[in-house]
Amino acid sequence: MQVPILKQGPYLIATIQSALTDADIVQLRDALVEQVGRYRSRGVIIDVTALDVMDSFATGTLRDVAHMVRLRGAETVIVGIQPDVAFAMVHMGLTLEGVTTRLDLEEGLDHLNRNIKSAAYR
Template sequence: MSSGPALVSILRQDSYLIASVHTALDDSEMIRLRNNLVEQIGRYRSNGVIIDVAALDVLDSFGAKTLATIAEMARLRGALTVIVGIQPDVAFAMVQLGMGTAGVPTALDLEEGLAYLNARVPRRPVRGPLGD
């Protein structure tokens, strides 16, 4: 049972999932995010995923690798992933440490992330978890 605010919110918008990370996540929380997103891609038949990391002021190598893993797992389930909101200091540190996003597309913010997906993902009817 959680006693504080949610660490991550996963919202559905049309056929996309938007995961907003609200605070730094430890390794087990990153794994939970990965599992939740991959499960929800199938449940909602999502074809696009946006992971918003704007609230993060640090991203370690495990976090960066997990984001890349999420994107690959999503791709295998038929969804394109884009990471948005990487802060300038985080980007600088990632470059200095030789970390990257393993080819996962990035965008400045949520608006640009949605535009990126809209330009690349074929639209299909929105369906609920039971096909409604």
């Protein structure tokens, strides 16, 4: 199932709506990395609220997205990791180190608004 990507001003918002296969996650990664360039986006939010499992593949691929998007000049925030999912990730040893996470979409947008605004006045 494809993940819809919404362009909202300088941001791309990808809201995962159901369980994803590995191929779906790879497709999401490639679409985001491409669209950051096409729309000259400054920030990307990936909402994983609907994911009931984040295993090593999902975590590794989302980490790759964040790093690839950064290399393209934009910032990624992952939002909505559920408590049980966080618990399982910690047990597995999956940390998403170096990737910004926020509680939910609102906090994610707030983070981007602060960061990108302050960068504009630097």
